[in-house]
Amino acid sequence: xxxxxxxxxxxxxxxxxxxxxxxxxxxxxxxxxxxxxxxxxxxxxxxxxxxxxxxxxxxxxxxxxxxxxxxxxxxxxxxxxxxxxxxxxxxxxxxxxxxxxxxxxxxxxxxxxxxxxxxxxxxxxxxxxxxxxxxxxxxxxxxxxxxxxxxxxxxxxxxxxxxxxxxxxxxxxxxxxxxxxxxxxxxxxxxxxxxxxxxxxxxxxxxxxxxxxxxxxxxxxxxxxxxxxxxxxxxxxxxxxxxxxxxxxxxxxxxxxxxxxxxxxxxxxxxxxxxxxxxxxxxxxxxxxxxxxxxxxxxxxxxxxxxxxxxxxxxxxxxxxxxxxxxxxxxxxxxxxxxxxxxxxxxxxxxxxxxxxxxxxxxxxxxxxxxxxxxxxxxxxxxxxxxxxxxxxxxxxxxxxxxxxxxxxxxxxxxxxxxxxxxxxxxxxxxxxxxxxxxxxxxxxxxxxxxxxxxxxxxxxxxxxxxxxxxxxxxxxxxxxxxxxxxxxxxxxxxxxxxxxxxxxxxxxxx
Numbered sequence: 001x002x003x004x005x006x007x008x009x010x011x012x013x014x015x016x017x018x019x020x021x022x023x024x025x026x027x028x029x030x031x032x033x034x035x036x037x038x039x040x041x042x043x044x045x046x047x048x049x050x051x052x053x054x055x056x057x058x059x060x061x062x063x064x065x066x067x068x069x070x071x072x073x074x075x076x077x078x079x080x081x082x083x084x085x086x087x088x089x090x091x092x093x094x095x096x097x098x099x100x101x102x103x104x105x106x107x108x109x110x111x112x113x114x115x116x117x118x119x120x121x122x123x124x125x126x127x128x129x130x131x132x133x134x135x136x137x138x139x140x141x142x143x144x145x146x147x148x149x150x151x152x153x154x155x156x157x158x159x160x161x162x163x164x165x166x167x168x169x170x171x172x173x174x175x176x177x178x179x180x181x182x183x184x185x186x187x188x189x190x191x192x193x194x195x196x197x198x199x200x201x202x203x204x205x206x207x208x209x210x211x212x213x214x215x216x217x218x219x220x221x222x223x224x225x226x227x228x229x230x231x232x233x234x235x236x237x238x239x240x241x242x243x244x245x246x247x248x249x250x251x252x253x254x255x256x257x258x259x260x261x262x263x264x265x266x267x268x269x270x271x272x273x274x275x276x277x278x279x280x281x282x283x284x285x286x287x288x289x290x291x292x293x294x295x296x297x298x299x300x301x302x303x304x305x306x307x308x309x310x311x312x313x314x315x316x317x318x319x320x321x322x323x324x325x326x327x328x329x330x331x332x333x334x335x336x337x338x339x340x341x342x343x344x345x346x347x348x349x350x351x352x353x354x355x356x357x358x359x360x361x362x363x364x365x366x367x368x369x370x371x372x373x374x375x376x377x378x379x380x381x382x383x384x385x386x387x388x389x390x391x392x393x394x395x396x397x398x399x400x401x402x403x404x405x406x407x408x409x410x411x412x413x414x415x416x417x418x419x420x421x422x423x424x425x426x427x428x429x430x431x432x433x434x435x436x437x438x439x440x441x442x443x444x445x446x447x448x449x450x451x452x453x454x455x456x457x458x459x460x461x462x463x464x465x466x467x468x469x470x471x472x473x474x475x476x477x478x479x480x481x482x483x484x485x486x487x488x489x490x491x492x493x494x495x496x497x498x499x500x501x502x503x504x505x506x507x508x509x510x511x
Contacts, residue, residue: 002026002148002176007063009044009055014421018044018059019197020206026148026176031190033215034180036197037417037461038433042180043076045197046150049178069147074137076152076180076432083126087118087136090125097143108139111169113162113352127329130157130381130455131353131484138166151179155186156458157381159352160484182433184462185486187215194218203419215462243286251279305415305440310375310449311476314343318374318450318478321367328359336503339364346472346479348489351499357482358454360499364480365452374450379439381454381482386439389428393418393438396427397445412441432459440468449477457485486510 007022018041026032034042047054048061050073055061082090091097097119100108109116112135125133134157141149151170155163163186170177170190178195181187196209196218211218258272312318323337333356341347349357358381368376380386387396397409413423416437427435436459443451451472460468465487472479472492483489489496489509496509 001028001067002069003066004049005064005066007045007048007061009041009048009059009061009063012058012060016203016419016421017199017206019208022063022195022197022208022210024195024210026178026193028174028176030176030193031170031173032176032178032193032195033187033191034178034195034197035187035215035462037199037464038437038459039422039431040197040199042197043152043431046073046152046178046180047075049073049148049150070144071148071150072141072144072146073150074134074141074152074154076156078125078133078137083124085125087121087123087125087128090136091119091140094140094143096145097140100143108142111165112139113159113165114139123329129354129358131159131162134158135162135353138169147175149173149175149177149179151177151181153180153182155181155183155484157353157455158484160350160486162353163484163486182458182460182462182465183485184215184465187462191215203417219463240286240290247279247283247286251276251283254279305412305444305471307440307443307451307471307475310447312344312374312449312478317342318345319364319368319480321364323360323363326356326360326363328356333359334499334501334503337499339497339504341478341480344476344478345495346475346493347481347495347497348493349480349482349497349499349504350484350489355499355501357499360504361452361454361480361482368450368452375446375448376450376452377443377446377448378452379436379443379454379456381458383432383435383439387427387435389426391427392424393427393430393434394423396438397441409441409445412444416441433461436460440471451475451477451479451481453479453481453483455483455485456481457483457488 002025004022004024008020009018010016011018022045024032034045036042044055044059049065049068050071052061098105105119106116109119114132114135118132118136119139125136128136134154138154154166158166163183167186167189170179170186191214192212194209194211194213194215196211198207198209199205200207211221213221254272254276258276318341319339320341321337321339324335325332326334326337333354337360349360351357362380365376365378368374369378378386393413394406394409397412398405410420410423418434418437422430422434427438436456439456453472456472457465457468465485469488469491472488479492481488481493483493493509496507497504498507
């Protein structure tokens, strides 16, 4: 059994709470999913559990753990130092990995759908695809046989087949698993406990909910509860408004009577004075009752954005691409690629990790971004390639820098739940989800009719992802994307291609 007792974490910079009063017990076999909006401290929680000193530079905390044992921790991002190592050197750092038998290594490689020779490769970690990096970290983790698994976004970037393996892996664990994921299907199929971290009242109050149920059950019960709370709050407010209206009528009548009768009839004046005192007492009683009225739900996952509905005429040639070979870092990834797009299509490219999907999408972007007859926008998988870590969100989104534009940008940032302080924090201090929101704001601020998106939903919370999917589903222009998000592929895309060594072929979309 593993426990967290009364954990409190706050930011050093602005003293804003991150997590308040979290107590959690995990027993063997528990699969606890940590959910919440972007920048709410989910990764900070796992870092603290792995190594409290790792968050000392930006937080203050109090609390304790009981029964930790050995920990297997999968970080959301690999360090620059690890990215500079070869695959072999990275794996050799952990004796337990190469103490496995050849059969065990082959079995691990087979489960992760990578060749066992990859473990001995001198390829630099930094040149691997996002999914390949996750797989290598998982391989290293499996070898340790830890007492507690902490997984920060293990589903990011891995292909659909490996996602299905990850589901089986999590479900088969006999030790407690505490994990963060934005993949709703994975959450639905694995979690038996939910830890929901929220920051409400403009991110000034932390609220943590621990529910002993599956993800879908939690979301359904939460939505039903919020709906009932909203109905009750509106009913009580309507009754309060009616009471106020009646009170104002009585108050005005007594006030008129006082003004007309006080001098002519002193006795009546004294009675009216008592009546006015009673009317004012009634108002104070109403005000006390108002303090105890049911409040409208205070939730944080709403995102208020609208992608401009820029259409592409039916039949217009958007892309006609043929590649004899698709290569990266001197390696041929695929051959004989043909992709032709006409009119407004929503396209998704799927395939195994390291198969060249991101490389192909970059080539598509290089072809479409300079076009004068289209307005294309590119959202990369690696945000750092387009974002300056030292810039603020306002600076990144600014074009002219004038006051009217700045005010508009701040309004958009507020619509995606940025606080006033976060709008001027360096981008390098923001979470992956907060950085992803910057790209969507950029789309909303401009009239683009072609969106080139590499894993567009990967860093959004499972509670806000349905809103993101809705925005993209309703977009009337062209979407050319890469994704492993099964709900995104199903709900947003009308055409799906699979990329492998032999090329690109259209496949039937799964419902």
